[in-house]
């Protein structure tokens with residue numbers, strides 16, 4: 640019974656964190672301080688916004704560019 644409660648608890652945590660807006664570090668999978676197109680691909684919305692957000696056109700989003708998202 641305890642393990643079932645733990646499982647349900649984990650599912651609730653997962654679903655609630657997915658509902659929150661992801662932050663820069665959530666997208667920056669390799670933690671290099673930049674979001675590549677591959678990293679942005681986890682979000683359809685971010686992928687679509689990528690080219691508009693990438694104001695210096697280096698095909699990466701830095702934290703300043705992402706802050707406009």
Ligand SMILES: [Ca+2]
Pocket residue numbers: 666667668669670671672673674675678
């Ligand atoms: Ca990265």
Ligand SMILES: [Ca+2]
Pocket residue numbers: 693694695696697698699700701704
């Ligand atoms: Ca950029």
